[in-house]
Every structure is written in structure tokens, then in C-alpha cells.
Amino acid sequence: MKRVLSEKFGICIAVEAISADIYRELSSLFPEDSSFWGSLAESEDKHFKILLAAAGLINGGGAPSELVPDSLEEIDETFLLVSRAKEKTKKGNLSSLEACKMALDIESSTVEHHLQVALSEIGDKQFLSHLRMIIPEEKFHIDQIRDFMEAKGFGSGRAKN
Numbered sequence: 001m002k003r004v005l006s007e008k009f010g011i012c013i014a015v016e017a018i019s020a021d022i023y024r025e026l027s028s029l030f031p032e033d034s035s036f037w038g039s040l041a042e043s044e045d046k047h048f049k050i051l052l053a054a055a056g057l058i059n060g061g062g063a064p065s066e067l068v069p070d071s072l073e074e075i076d077e078t079f080l081l082v083s084r085a086k087e088k089t090k091k092g093n094l095s096s097l098e099a100c101k102m103a104l105d106i107e108s109s110t111v112e113h114h115l116q117v118a119l120s121e122i123g124d125k126q127f128l129s130h131l132r133m134i135i136p137e138e139k140f141h142i143d144q145i146r147d148f149m150e151a152k153g154f155g156s157g158r159a160k161n
């Protein structure tokens, strides 16, 4: 049981690190939007640190399993999604709109979405509320990206294409 949980944490931690890398890369690919992408990268770094700290509890018991999704398969799917997105980003030939759509896919993924919801619902659970202080009042990334897309004149990204 603990082995599976630590495997889940391991993959989710990797997902957060890759997402941060992607946003950092987008921040240098689109200098005019570097503060937007840079702030998402910073936030993903915080997610990375939160999971890293939480994973440290696994061996000592009391692992906050609610921070990671139940399904290992869905965690694996997210890992694949962000890995592909990272490859795409490294090639560098994507438009600002494509970058936004990619970011929406990342933020809609099981791992990213799960952690943001979990962090917003932690309430006053001792250890978790302490972790939550790392990100006091964060707006969901998906909403930040949609607001950004609207400001860029791309629409909200809500419509299916």
C-alpha cells in the first residue's frame, strides 16, 4: 500500500517539475508574456515543493494521500501528457495560442487539477493547512490561463474546436 502511494507521489512530483519547466520555457519563448508564464512556473515550483514535503511523510506514516489522485493509470497518463508537451515546447515552434491551449490541457490533467482542488479544500487539517500556506490565495491555473487568453483576444479557451 505504502509502495503504491510513494510511486504515485513520485510521478506527481515529476509532473509538477516538468510543468514548471514547460512554463519557464514558454516564458523565454514569449518574452512579451514572460511575467504570465513565469508566475505559472513559480506556482508549479511551489506545487513541486508541497508534494516533496508531503512525500516525506510517507515513510513516517500519516501520508496525506488526498494530495495525489487515486488512479495510478491516470497519474501515468498525466505524466505522458506533460512529457509530450515538454518535447513540443523544446522544439519552440509553437504560437502563443497553441501554448495557451497546451497549458489548458496540462491544467485540466488529472494530477494538476487534483492537486489544485485538494489544496483549495484542505481546510484546517493540521499538516496540510501548513502546506497550504505556501500558496495562500491562488486562483486556479485554468482560470488564470483563460483570463490571459481573453486578454490576448484568443477567447476564453472554453469553446471546443
Ligand SMILES: [Fe+2]
Pocket: 016, 019, 043, 044, 047, 112, 115
Ligand atoms: Fe501543479
